[in-house]
Amino acid sequence: xxxxxxxxxxxxxxxxxxxxxxxxxxxxxxxxxxxxxxxxxxxxxxxxxxxxxxxxxxxxxxxxxxxxxxxxxxxxxxxxxxxxxxxxxxxxxxxxxxxxxxxxxxxxxxxxxxxxxxxxxxxxxxxxxxxxxxxxxxxxxxxxxxxxxxxxxxxxxxxxxxxxxxxxxxxxxxxxxxxxxxxxxxxxxxxxxxxxxxxxxxxxxxxxxxxxxxxxxxxxxxxxxxxxxxxxxxxxxxxxxxxxxxxxxxxxxxx
Amino acid sequence: xxxxxxxxxxxxxxxxxxxxxxxxxxxxxxxxxxxxxxxxxxxxxxxxxxxxxxxxxxxxxxxxxxxxxxxxxxxxxxxxxxxxxxxxxxxxxxxxxxxxxxxxxxxxxxxxxxxxxxxxxxxxxxxxxxxxxxxxxxxxxxxxxxxxxxxxxxxxxxxxxxxxxxxxxxxxxxxxxxxxxxxxxxxxxxxxxxxxxxxxxxxxxxxxxxxxxxxxxxxxxxxxxxxxxxxxxxxxxxxxxxxxxxxxxxxxxxxxxxxxxxxxxxxxxxxxxxxxxxxxxxxxxxxxxxxxxxxxxxxxxxxxxx
Numbered sequence: 299x300x301x302x303x304x305x306x307x308x309x310x311x312x313x314x315x316x317x318x319x320x321x322x323x324x325x326x327x328x329x330x331x332x333x334x335x336x337x338x339x340x341x342x343x344x345x346x347x348x349x350x351x352x353x354x355x356x357x358x359x360x361x362x363x364x365x366x367x368x369x370x371x372x373x374x375x376x377x378x379x380x381x382x383x384x385x386x387x388x389x390x391x392x393x394x395x396x397x398x399x400x401x402x403x404x405x406x407x408x409x410x411x412x413x414x415x416x417x418x419x420x421x422x423x424x425x426x427x428x429x430x431x432x433x434x435x436x437x438x439x440x441x442x443x444x445x446x447x448x449x450x451x452x453x454x455x456x457x458x459x460x461x462x463x464x465x466x467x468x469x470x471x472x473x474x475x476x477x478x479x480x481x482x483x484x485x486x487x488x489x490x491x492x493x494x495x496x497x498x499x500x501x502x503x504x505x506x507x508x509x510x511x512x513x514x515x516x517x518x519x520x521x522x523x524x525x526x527x528x529x530x531x532x533x534x535x536x537x538x539x540x541x542x543x544x545x546x547x548x549x550x551x552x553x
Numbered sequence: 554x555x556x557x558x559x560x561x562x563x564x565x566x567x568x569x570x571x572x573x574x575x576x577x578x579x580x581x582x583x584x585x586x587x588x589x590x591x592x593x594x595x596x597x598x599x600x601x602x603x604x605x606x607x608x609x610x611x612x613x614x615x616x617x618x619x620x621x622x623x624x625x626x627x628x629x630x631x632x633x634x635x636x637x638x639x640x641x642x643x644x645x646x647x648x649x650x651x652x653x654x655x656x657x658x659x660x661x662x663x664x665x666x667x668x669x670x671x672x673x674x675x676x677x678x679x680x681x682x683x684x685x686x687x688x689x690x691x692x693x694x695x696x697x698x699x700x701x702x703x704x705x706x707x708x709x710x711x712x713x714x715x716x717x718x719x720x721x722x723x724x725x726x727x728x729x730x731x732x733x734x735x736x737x738x739x740x741x742x743x744x745x746x747x748x749x750x751x752x753x754x755x756x757x758x759x760x761x762x763x764x765x766x767x768x769x770x771x772x773x774x775x776x777x778x779x780x781x782x783x784x785x786x787x788x789x790x791x792x793x794x795x796x797x798x799x800x801x802x803x804x805x806x807x808x809x810x811x812x813x814x815x816x817x818x819x820x821x822x823x824x825x826x827x828x829x830x831x832x833x834x835x836x837x838x839x840x841x842x843x844x845x846x847x848x849x850x851x852x853x854x855x856x857x858x859x
Contacts, residue, residue, distance in 0.1 A: 300625050307654070307657045311643070311654045314646055314654060315643070315645035386643070386645075387639055387641040388643055390641050391637065391641040391642075391643075391655075391702075392658070394606075394637070395630055395655070395659060396631050396660070398624075398625065398627070399624075552607065552608065552609065552624055553568060553608060
């Protein structure tokens with residue numbers, strides 16, 4: 299792969315363009331977590347009471363945190379990249395400069411991950427204001443690192459979908475058949491132990507399940523060796539998706 | 554002594570089973586303006602895309618500035634400026650931001666880039682639009698901005714792919730002037746166009762392409778003289794009369810062609826031919842100097858190409 303430091307230039311280009319959308323996207327990134335935390339956390343939490351000795355919000359926050367990273371990173375590399383590629387023909391002018399197609403796609407993946415990080419961080423800030431604090435400063439730092447990892451993974455997966463998507467409408471298959479089910483099968487809102495075995499197995503195949511497991515453990519400061527498996531799943535899937543995403547986008551961009 | 558900047562031998566390009574460029578060879582000298590002429594789908598854009606390294610070569614050789622053209626050849630991309638056929642400006646950014654970000658792509662230091670951008674906005678007469686959004690520009694302004702963008706890196710080679718499509722005459726002439734100015738500064742120019750006037754205005758040498766092949770190569774004025782002659786006489790007569798008229802006029806014309814309701818005579822002695830037409834009692838005719846357009850139409854056919 300022909301990658302170089304020019305990835306940063308694409309990131310920078312996106313930052314320039316982001317200046318114009320920063321207020322609306324910040325508002326969306328703030329309102330979305332508030333919805334989740336207020337409705338589920340407070341409304342439903344009132345019925346559920348305590349979860350492992352702590353209010354339901356403590357269970358909910360780490361899950362919603364990584365799922366908002368998933369959502370934001372995915373959408374950026376689905377709709378955002380598609381618009382730049384097809385409607386604005388931006389990639390066409392990029393690849394005629396010393397920026398390679400690989401640089402351009404990797405730059406957009408980095409950007410998608412960054413947008414995810416912003417969402418996740420805003421979510422964490424709201425949670426902290428509501429009194430749901432990570433176990434320690436180290437936990438908070440590790441959570442930020444996890445968000446980057448999860449962001450790159452979902453941005454790369456979205457890039458694969460974008461690379462063969464004929465139109466906008468095609469993205470519905472991915473968001474409705476992959477992203478949304480993951481939200482409900484990955485233990486974001488409730489523990490998975492009451493699932494029948496086949497559903498448990500299914501959820502093990504979902505990358506979000508592993509992200510939620512790590513997030514929850516890091517948030518509460520209860521790390522265990524079992525998490526290494528989850529981390530490995532994420533890292534391996536991320537490396538594979540990143541490679542395939544870039545290669546298949548390159549195939550679409552260079553004819 | 555002129556130096557060869559681009560040299561292609563038996564160059565081919567397939568898109569799947571479609572043969573877009575079918576074994577062409579040509580050489581482009583440093584400092585000249587070289588034009589690719591042809592109808593839609595002739596393979597002009599595909600050829601120039603291979604030259605500026607955004608489309609891989611299927612077979613044959615293509616050397617640019619001593620290096621093989623290849624999509625990963627950053628050195629060639631660094632010395633080339635592209636004025637694309639489609640308007641590929643970054644609509645999320647302002648005029649100035651478009652240029653400053655593009656300068657980054659070429660690793661131009663910020664201070665130098667700022668100076669260069671000021672010069673270029675002046676060059677394309679867009680200083681007043683420095684902070685405008687792209688959506689606020691007219692098509693002519695957008696095309697001029699594309700010219701400025703292509704010049705950021707002080708290119709040695711400029712590839713202009715139908716640079717004046719959709720422009721009004723004023724805007725078109727401004728672009729031509731700028732391109733001529735660049736040429737006088739020693740920049741090599743590769744142009745694709747369907748506008749014969751554009752080719753005649755700008756090009757030292759042209760090739761006429763059709764269906765992926767080069768049909769003719771030469772200096773525009775010489776091609777007109779060789780292929781057509783000095784003048785063209787168009788006679789509007791029904792087809793049934795062709796036999797009678799063509800025989801009578803044979804001694805004056807070097808060739809003729811029938812398209813729709815018109816009979817075209819290519820000739821060196823237009824005066825003689827016209828006297829004969831009057832003798833034959835044919836008054837519905839038009840005589841005009843031969844142009845590159847006649848060459849183009851003669852070579853690629855006068856009927857619609859789709």
